[in-house]
Amino acid sequence: MRLHRNLVFTVIDSLMAIFNEGQYADKVVALALKKDKRWGSHDRKFVAETIYEIVRWKRLYAEIAEVKEPYDRDNIWRMFAVWAVLRGYTLPDWKYFENTPARKIKGRFDELSKIRKYRESIPDWMDELGVKELGEELWNKEIAAQNEQARVILRVNRLKTTKEKLRAILMDLDIETEFDSKYEDALILKERANVFLTQAFKDGLFEVQDASSQLVAPFLEVKPGMRVVDTCAGAGGKTLHMASLMDNKGQLIAMDLYESKLNQLKLRARRNGVHNIEPRVIEGTKTIKKLHEKADRVLIDAPCSGLGVLKRNPDSKWKLQPEFIENIKKVQAEVLENYSKIVKPGGKMVYATCSVLPSENQEQIKKFLSSESGKNFTFVKDIKVLASESGFDGFYMALLERKQ
Incomplete structure (x- = not known):
């Protein structure tokens, strides 16, 4: 297997942007793939997959290469060399690969693979949190599954x-x-x-749309002619799914804080032939109050840590911080409290996250049901989806019904 100079240089440039400038891997990869129109599908595949691989295994490769953040260009070349040796590439005689200790790299890999935080390439705090919330055995399986390449x-x-x-x-x-x-x-x-x-x-x-994410819309039991509110619609993957389950009949209000995301949803809806969606920007409590007790169905696809979708977003391992998770739990509780008021008596609501942490999932539901607002609801059922069991993203969804 040969390495081609222009492809490798694109990978190095991209990693510099992701690791040192805090850019998002998916955006960097999209840009990288536009770099040379002459590249065939094999070249593009090499660039995209190599960037993602090195981002995914950053901690392990940095440890083997003996480099520390912030990485300079030479550090990134050393990490690339580790990747290439472990993937069985013959290193060309470029100056960047002079004195690459191939045998030492393999030895260090075997040694570090015995320690989970290096083997699975995750920050210490994330490893500790995973064990605390899921237990040693389940976390072992789950984090290994989160490091597999996501299927399309x-x-x-x-x-x-x-x-x-x-x-x-x-x-x-x-x-x-x-x-x-x-x-x-x-x-x-x-x-x-x-x-x-x-x-x-x-x-x-x-x-x-990932298979686990596709479970959410049917779980809400939407039917044609209903009034349905998607409270955290974003660019609308689940909104569009609900529209198709509703046969384009009824009213589907898609709400989000960001107008730019709702604009994306409008474009997607047009392409999908969907015309029962009404996008609304959340401009404050007024937007929510107007809808109090008006909806047959409400979806709360809550903001979360994203610890169920690491295979899809490997760079989030390095962007996430423990304090973010603590803050997001407060946001989840507020969102449940505020948006649950939109459900009309006899209506239903789904709370969903793409996290595998019980503290963001079933514990939030338990806490909500014991609150003043939650007393109006009964718990119907929930689904906990683990990547290690499903082969797809980690997800959680709970169905609640508002009392008559």
Whole structure:
């Protein structure tokens, strides 16, 4: 396996931006892939996957390479050399690889792999928190699963096509997919592919959405003709799923603090052929008060630590801070308190996070149900999805019903 200079230099530049300038890996990768129009799919795959790999294993590679933050360019080259040696590449005779101790690298890897925080490449605090909340045995499995590469999952848009038809369309493009009976609208790619370039995507036949995330909309039991409020809609992945389950009938209010995200949702809705969504920017308590006791269904896709989606966002391991998690728990409690008032008597609400920590999930629900607002609700059921058990993202969702 040979290393090509222009591809490797792009990887090094990208890692400098992610590690030293705090840029987000997905944005940096997207930019990197536009660098040279002559690159084929193999070249693009090398650039994207290598950047993500080194971001994912940053702590382990830095320890083996004996470099410390902030990393200078030479440090990044040393980490790249560690990656290349462990991946079985023959190092070219470039000056950056002079005196690379291949045998020592392999020895250090074997040695450090016995210690979980290095083996799974996570900060000390995250390792301690995982053990505290999930227990040693479960955390071992979960963090290992979170370090596997995320699979590409499509959600078929029922308003425009069926799973079978979409599968056939993609098969003609040499994109092979499979079904999973537990996920009604999911098509799972057998190999990664850039599905955003397909005509099927441009025609709104599908969205890219993890299988675990696809469980949320059906869990809320939405039906055509209902008034449904998505309180933390963002760019609207789950909103669009609900719209398709509602057959475009009824009213779907998509709320968010950021207008830019709702603008993205409008574009996606147009592509999806969805026209029952009404975007609303949350401008203060007034926006919420107008909706008190007005909705049949409410989704609270709460802000969270994202500790269930590390495989999808490996750089968040290095951006997250313990104080952020403490703060976000307060936000979750406030959001539950405020947005639950939108549910009308007899209506239902789902609280969901993409975290695997009980303190962000079932403990929040328990706390809410014992509060003044929570006394109006009964607990119906919940689902705890672990990456180590499902093979997909870690997620939590609880269904509550407002008393008549």
